[in-house]
Amino acid sequence: MDLYETLTGRRSIRRYTEDPVSDEALLKVLEAARIAPSWENRQCWRFIIVRERSVKEKLAASLPERNPCRRAITAAPIVIVLCADPAASGQPDGKEYYLLDAGLAMQQLMLAAHAEGLGTCWVAWFKEAVAREACNVPAPYRVVALTPLGVPARRPSPRPRKALSEIVFAEEWDRPLP
Ligand SMILES: Cc1cc2nc3c(=O)[nH]c(=O)nc-3n(C[C@H](O)[C@H](O)[C@H](O)COP(=O)(O)O)c2cc1C
Numbered sequence: 604m605d606l607y608e609t610l611t612g613r614r615s616i617r618r619y620t621e622d623p624v625s626d627e628a629l630l631k632v633l634e635a636a637r638i639a640p641s642w643e644n645r646q647c648w649r650f651i652i653v654r655e656r657s658v659k660e661k662l663a664a665s666l667p668e669r670n671p672c673r674r675a676i677t678a679a680p681i682v683i684v685l686c687a688d689p690a691a692s693g694q695p696d697g698k699e700y701y702l703l704d705a706g707l708a709m710q711q712l713m714l715a716a717h718a719e720g721l722g723t724c725w726v727a728w729f730k731e732a733v734a735r736e737a738c739n740v741p742a743p744y745r746v747v748a749l750t751p752l753g754v755p756a757r758r759p760s761p762r763p764r765k766a767l768s769e770i771v772f773a774e775e776w777d778r779p780l781p
Pocket of ligand 1: 613614615616617670671672724725726727728729762
């Protein structure tokens with residue numbers, strides 16, 4: 604799949620079939636995460652691959668009932684738990700780059716998953732303490748996000764985005780791009 608097709612075709616997938624994910628596809632998406640850029644190439648991220656129903660149920664319990672991805676956590680064949688060590692990344696000017704490092708790796712994983720015909724969905728609205736206990740994540744690692752991984756049961760239409768004119772400036776703040 605062409606890169607631009609991958610970028611425009613990816614969606615947050617919240618409904619999954621019961622079809623399994625092949626080991627080959629799983630390794631490909633993990634490889635896409637592994638090669639992501641990071642602060643001083645420190646690679647502060649860790650990924651936990653969850654397949655056991657009992658662990659998925661504990662993870663699902665970390666999401667509020669109103670989280671639209673809650674059911675997908677138990678429905679998808681795999682859940683990936685994204686963890687990162689804040690001290691293993693940079694904090695220049697008070698900015699915590701572990702979130703960016705981990706986010707970049709996860710986004711690469713998600714794009715690769717889409718290229719493999721698989722769905723994912725960022726999940727960041729969850730109780731970290733509950734997810735931590737579900738997977739025995741030790742301090743100082745933070746549980747940054749989760750994603751289900753599986754075959755999409757339906758493909759949602761694209762969600763709207765702001766126009767470029769709203770988000771891009773030329774030379775200085777608020778000057779429109781010609
Ligand atoms: C940092 C982050 C956290 C998110 N957390 C959740 C979440 O907890 N539950 C959920 O259903 N979607 C979550 N999403 C998915 C967004 O709602 C989704 O990306 C957005 O609506 C655009 O839709 P699209 O991904 O299909 O383009 C999250 C996305 C990001 C980037």
